[in-house]
Amino acid sequence: METTPHDNADVHDVIVVGAGPVGQTVLERARAAGLSVALVERELVGGECSYWACIPSKALLRPVVAVADARRVEGASAAVTGTVDPRGAFARRDRVVADWNDSGQADNMTALGATLVRGHGRLVGERRVAVEGPDGAQHMTEARHAVVVCTGSGAFVPDLPGIEEARPWNNRRATDSEQVPGSLVVIGGGGVAVEMASAWQGLGARVTLLARGSALLSRMEPFVGEEVAHGLAESGVDVRTNTDVVSLSRPDPDGPVTVRLAGGAELEADEVLFATGRTPHTDDIGLDTVGLAPGTWLDIDDACRVRGVDGGWLYAAGDVNHHALLTHQGKYQARIAGEAIGALARGESLDTAVWGAHATTADFQAVPQVFFCDPEAASVGLTAAEAERAGHRTKVVDVDMGAVPGAYLYADGYRGRARMVVDLDGHHLLGVTFVGPGVAELLHSATVAVAGGITMDRLWHAVPCFPTISEVWLHLMKAYRD
Structure with missing residues (x-):
């Protein structure tokens, strides 16, 4: 259902509020469907992840972990004679965040055909967003098909004395x-x-x-x-x-x-x-004008449409829906939402025949996460305790990663552990966890196995290269079969 424009509003097929990685991904999918898009951003195009979270944090961690890795290898450890240079680490961090200059990302968005509107966007009724610019001027926009809230979250600080x-x-x-x-x-x-x-x-x-x-x-x-x-x-x-x-x-x-x-x-x-913890950036985006409570997480259906809003025109992707506060998961939701908006704009129905393509199933079955501390921690799917609470009949397999040749070649005295949780009825993986130096790059293989429902019999024929850390899969499979 489309709206009739009024109040001299600029009209687009889709309005995306928030130009972080999630909002950018909605834009990409909507443009791929041939829809016009207005992209609204109150801070920097690229959002929290690009300038204050994932990217700069990993940039700061990388020299720290690289030195720690070198110190764990005899021969290399002799070459490590000093400490991490903070000035060099900060300079590298500043480069990867482009000195907090978003012109490059902004240019990329306009090159995709977006209309970039800088300012604070607030809903002002059905399919309508008012944007207050940096100079205080008001700009009214209106969507023919959908408004997508991608405003993310901010740090929660408890109200303690002092x-x-x-x-x-x-x-x-x-x-x-x-x-x-x-x-x-x-x-x-x-x-x-x-x-x-x-x-x-x-x-x-x-x-x-x-x-x-x-x-x-x-x-x-x-x-x-x-x-x-x-x-x-x-x-x-x-x-x-x-x-x-x-x-x-x-x-x-x-x-x-x-x-x-x-x-x-x-x-x-x-x-x-x-x-x-985190708190949603929804306190001042006009939720009250569409019957929702400001400052709350947004409840969505499997296509990222916000529940409690008539007409199915309001979507929420990323942190604001509280499914999984991870950039990659938000981008996944954005792909689902963008495809759903495109399908509905073409007059298609999100019925059972096509629902699988427009459902955020990975939000519940295969959420991958990595923490880049030393040692790294990586997991996807259910833990053993979560699987038990969900009623699965499982077998839990643990492996000491220090016994894997690729691991002990990676670092002397390698400390690490791997676990897989297997569904004994479906004979497939419910979850996989790794902890140890260099395990982050193992995670996508586990994610493919969990999301794809690959059976253990078939996974036995996925041969890992020797001598890599990924040979932990062989150790896990042998332990499962023994």
Whole structure:
């Protein structure tokens, strides 16, 4: 159903609010379907991932991990005579984020045929978005077919006593800083926390990691958190679990931060980083004008259409729908949403005959994730505990990766572990987890196996090359069959 334009609004087939990787992917798919697109962005084209998250964090981590890898190889270790140069690491980080200049990405979007509208976009009713430009001017846009919300998420910082006075870092400050603090307290036990603890310890800070729970990376297999905690401690990070922060203070704006813990203990550090979760950027995008609550995660169907909005014209892809707060998963959702919008614009129906092409099945069956700490942690699909809770009859297979020739050639004294969770009724993989140096590049093979439902009998004939770390698959398969 199309709208009749009014109020001198600029009309496009699709309006995408948010020009990060997710919004850009919606644009690409919509343009491939022959639809016109307005792309609205209030900050930098490229979004959080390009400038303050995935890209700069990995750029900072890479020299740290490269040096750690070299130190684990006899012969190479003798060549490592110094420490990571923070200035060089920061310069490399600045290059990969183009010095926070988005002109290149903006040009790429307009080259695809998008109309780029800079400013804060807000819904103002059905299929309509008002954009407040940097100069305060209002620009009205209207969509013939769909509006897609791709506004992402921001760092959640708890409302603790003294939080404003302490001026804590969030993920943005942790990735765009130009100075190495003498000491840094990282609060959190998830991916951002362990990655930034690895990075800043390697760059020269004295890092203390405080996790509220009993384990790090608690959504992965339990052994992952154990190995990551061991690796962090080995690098010099003071890792403390089961630790609650109750307040902070920084009476001198130029002085240290005092972190008070439950039980009365105190820590002092030059800076404090909160890595305690995310909150959706939906508080000021006009959700109330279409009957939704501002500041909430958006509930979507399998084609990324927002539930509770009549007409099926409003979509949400990426972090805002809370399915999986990962850039690659958001881009996957964007591909699904873009294809669905194109199909409906052509007059097709998203009925059972074509639904499979327009359903975000991987959001529930095969979500891959990697944390680039030292050691790396990678997983896809269900953990053993999740599979059991879901009612699957399973066999869990564990392998010591240090016994794989490719692994012990990669690093002397290689520490790592692999697990696969097998459905005994369907004889296929439900989940796979790796932890150890260099395991990130193993994950896509596991993702293909899980998403494709490849049977164990067939997987037995997928021969890994010798001597690579990927030969862990052979060890896993042998252990399963024995």
